Amino acid sequence: MKQRALWSVAVAATLALTGCGSATGTSSSDGTSGRLVVWDWKSGDKTATAYVEKAKADFAKKHPGVTVEFVAQPFDQYYTLLGAAIQAGKGPDVMMFNGGGQIRDRVDALVPIDGFVAPDKQRLTGWDAFTKGGKVYGAPVTLQGYPIYFNKTLYRKAGLDPQRPAATWAGFAADCAAITKATGASCFALGNKEGVGIQFFLSAFGSGILTPQEYDSWVAGQRDWTSPHVKQVFQLWKDVSDRGLNSKGANSTTMFTDAFGIFQSGKATNIIGLMSDIGHWKDFNEFLGPDNVGVMKSPVITEGTTPSLPFDGGVGYAVAKWTKDPALAADLVRSLTSTEPLTSFYADAGAVVSDTTVQTSDGGAAISAIVADLKTGKPALHVALSSKTIELMGRLSQQILEGTVSVDDALKQLGESDRS
Amino acid sequence: MRLGDPPPLSARPAPLGRADGAGHARGKTRRAGPLSGERLSPFVLMAPAVLVIVLFRLWPLLLGVNFSLTGDGDRNGVAVGLDNYVELFADPLFLGSLRNVGWLVLLLPVAVAIPGLLATFIHLRVPGHRFHRSVYFFPAVLSPVIVGSIFNLLLAFDGPLNRVLGVLGLGPVDWLGDSHVAMFTVVGVHVWATFGMALVVFLSGFATLDPALLDAARSDGATLAQVIRHVIVPGLSRTIQFVSVTTMIGMLTSMFGLIYVMTSGGPGGSTYLPEYYIWIQQGQMNRPAFASAASTVLFLVMLIVGLAQVSFLRRTGRED
Numbered sequence: 001m002k003q004r005a006l007w008s009v010a011v012a013a014t015l016a017l018t019g020c021g022s023a024t025g026t027s028s029s030d031g032t033s034g035r036l037v038v039w040d041w042k043s044g045d046k047t048a049t050a051y052v053e054k055a056k057a058d059f060a061k062k063h064p065g066v067t068v069e070f071v072a073q074p075f076d077q078y079y080t081l082l083g084a085a086i087q088a089g090k091g092p093d094v095m096m097f098n099g100g101g102q103i104r105d106r107v108d109a110l111v112p113i114d115g116f117v118a119p120d121k122q123r124l125t126g127w128d129a130f131t132k133g134g135k136v137y138g139a140p141v142t143l144q145g146y147p148i149y150f151n152k153t154l155y156r157k158a159g160l161d162p163q164r165p166a167a168t169w170a171g172f173a174a175d176c177a178a179i180t181k182a183t184g185a186s187c188f189a190l191g192n193k194e195g196v197g198i199q200f201f202l203s204a205f206g207s208g209i210l211t212p213q214e215y216d217s218w219v220a221g222q223r224d225w226t227s228p229h230v231k232q233v234f235q236l237w238k239d240v241s242d243r244g245l246n247s248k249g250a251n252s253t254t255m256f257t258d259a260f261g262i263f264q265s266g267k268a269t270n271i272i273g274l275m276s277d278i279g280h281w282k283d284f285n286e287f288l289g290p291d292n293v294g295v296m297k298s299p300v301i302t303e304g305t306t307p308s309l310p311f312d313g314g315v316g317y318a319v320a321k322w323t324k325d326p327a328l329a330a331d332l333v334r335s336l337t338s339t340e341p342l343t344s345f346y347a348d349a350g351a352v353v354s355d356t357t358v359q360t361s362d363g364g365a366a367i368s369a370i371v372a373d374l375k376t377g378k379p380a381l382h383v384a385l386s387s388k389t390i391e392l393m394g395r396l397s398q399q400i401l402e403g404t405v406s407v408d409d410a411l412k413q414l415g416e417s418d419r420s
Numbered sequence: 421m422r423l424g425d426p427p428p429l430s431a432r433p434a435p436l437g438r439a440d441g442a443g444h445a446r447g448k449t450r451r452a453g454p455l456s457g458e459r460l461s462p463f464v465l466m467a468p469a470v471l472v473i474v475l476f477r478l479w480p481l482l483l484g485v486n487f488s489l490t491g492d493g494d495r496n497g498v499a500v501g502l503d504n505y506v507e508l509f510a511d512p513l514f515l516g517s518l519r520n521v522g523w524l525v526l527l528l529p530v531a532v533a534i535p536g537l538l539a540t541f542i543h544l545r546v547p548g549h550r551f552h553r554s555v556y557f558f559p560a561v562l563s564p565v566i567v568g569s570i571f572n573l574l575l576a577f578d579g580p581l582n583r584v585l586g587v588l589g590l591g592p593v594d595w596l597g598d599s600h601v602a603m604f605t606v607v608g609v610h611v612w613a614t615f616g617m618a619l620v621v622f623l624s625g626f627a628t629l630d631p632a633l634l635d636a637a638r639s640d641g642a643t644l645a646q647v648i649r650h651v652i653v654p655g656l657s658r659t660i661q662f663v664s665v666t667t668m669i670g671m672l673t674s675m676f677g678l679i680y681v682m683t684s685g686g687p688g689g690s691t692y693l694p695e696y697y698i699w700i701q702q703g704q705m706n707r708p709a710f711a712s713a714a715s716t717v718l719f720l721v722m723l724i725v726g727l728a729q730v731s732f733l734r735r736t737g738r739e740d
Contacts, residue, residue, distance in 0.1 A: 080703035087708055105706045108496070193597070194684050249577020251687040252597030258576075387705055395513075398687035402599055405688070 195394015
């Protein structure tokens with residue numbers, strides 16, 4: 001009996017060991033110049049096939065002898081797997097990152113690529129999200145932003161002009177009330193099960209509440225969590241919920257993808273969505289029709305603010321510290337961010353890409369409005385926060401909605417987390 | 421056993437028969453020396469098991485404990501003493517996850533009583549008991565991710581269950597979005613998904629129950645409650661203990677999938693369990709050493725719960 005137990009342990013351990021081995025073994029690279037391994041979570045998507053093929057072709061022109069292997073990891077496990085690779089000190093040569101906290105927390109494992117990507121600095125935008133301490137660690141592929149999308153059909157049904165959405169909070173709330181009365185649709189579709197709703201909310205309405213100075217110093221790292229305007233953002237988060245403007249059951253609704261579903265089915269007038277990946281203009285166009293999807297910036301909530309589109313570099317590629325030839329790996333990163341592949345990525349996946357020379361005039365009103373707003377756009381407020389503070393903010397936002405934590409208490413905790 | 425000369429030869433005819441001259445000679449010297457094959461064989465036979473345990477269990481465990489005494493990020497690899505543990509026990513989220521473990525222990529009797537009661541009904545041949553038996557077992561073959569997704573739909577705020585409650589005139593309950601309810605919802609779903617296995621164990625326990633006792637109780641006019649209280653529970657005490665132990669282990673080790681799919685630890689961290697906390701710290705926060713400290717604490721918790729159960733089992737075993 002005991003023997004059998006021991007044997008089953010042996011078998012289980014062996015299985016576990018070989019299991020681990022196959023997860024990292026096939027994809028880890030010995031760093032020889034003949035082969036580069038790329039980790040990401042995009043290359044397995046159908047919509048990214050042409051993008052990857054074109055990037056490979058571009059790289060093959062420059063380095064015909066080097067084979068490039070893409071390993072598509074599941075996104076929910078991506079940073080766990082990457083963490084294991086970083087801990088082991090070996091893994092892919094080039095890897096995909098989300099801009100902001102995810103890459104900044106891991107720059108120890110990366111090579112600064114300023115020198116290699118200098119020629120792309122003008123053509124691409126969104127570098128800030130891949131920069132830490134003045135050094136660039138990744139090149140942006142897509143831009144990620146948080147536009148407020150609205151359903152023009154619902155506006156028309158309520159007798160409102162969808163070409164001219166309200167520019168003040170009072171007007172916006174009045175429009176919402178009118179639409180809810182006429183159609184029964186709630187003002188916002190909100191999903192906060194993952195704690196993501198508050199991130200979108202903070203960034204989308206931040207520029208309508210914080211003064212430009214406050215906004216810029218927040219992004220630069222000078223965050224005053226006790227300022228009345230910061231409190232107003234979180235108070236608004238609570239008020240919107242208390243006044244019943246959100247879709248019901250926000251804390252048990254996922255942003256990805258239940259909340260997007262609520263908006264797409266016309267049960268909510270507005271949603272703070274994304275620019276790339278999913279929950280973006282292309283998804284909404286498919287469900288509501290390109291003519292019925294509108295985009296607005298935050299209404300003015302406090303006097304003297306100039307609302308802007310919050311956006312940053314979305315995803316990008318970085319070069320691992322342990323790669324044998326950083327220049328070669330950086331060249332692959334340059335191929336992955338060259339114009340032709342990015343054009344494919346825009347066309348197939350609907351991603352708003354980092355390359356400002358990619359033409360987007362054929363995509364409908366929503367994408368045109370987004371691209372037009374990029375020039376005056378600013379980095380999103382939540383992207384400037386560390387993953388630790390983001391995670392805490394997610395939990396506190398759920399508790400604020402429930403009423404188990406006060407806005408003041410939440411801000412106190414967030415301030416402490418942000419300083420540590 | 422081995423008193424004469426022949427047994428060694430006849431006991432190991434194969435190696436001797438197969439060996440060539442050199443092997444034969446080596447065999448002889450081995451048998452003559454202090455490290456004879458006779459004496460080595462138990463060690464050789466034990467070695468795989470011991471090596472497996474030491475290499476794949478104890479050594480990684482020690483590495484993990486050692487790793488938990490180092491820092492993360494800027495302090496990567498630097499010994500930081502008990503800093504991680506101090507931070508861990510100051511983190512309300514981790515304390516909340518331990519409190520939830522406490523809830524699991526308290527909910528154990530319910531999780532054992534449900535399959536026990538249903539098995540009793542099946543054993544007493546309620547109408548359609550064959551059908552019930554297979555239906556009860558069915559969820560046990562589903563993966564937690566599938567179960568979680570199904571219940572996400574059923575328990576959504578605008579989902580079918582709340583609609584039924586609405587028809588009955590009861591207010592909607594945010595099953596997964598209310599921090600006072602969510603943990604119980606998840607445990608309830610876990611029990612639903614796993615009680616089939618416990619039910620089967622109970623049914624096999626019933627097979628050992630003397631039917632004459634049941635008949636005697638019935639002919640004496642005992643009610644169902646009295647039959648359960650005085651005949652079934654005492655007769656199945658060993659089975660109940662076994663189910664308690666396995667259910668507890670199941671609740672402590674296999675809730676991750678459900679929590680991941682159903683609540684993501686929310687709302688407000690109210691459904692965190694240590695496992696989920698470890699995963700967040702390692703995967704999302706990029707703090708492997710801190711996660712190791714949490715793992716070490718979880719290991720100790722499991723050890724205490726496990727030892728308590730073993731001693732409980734031993735004590736009741738002696739009574740038999």
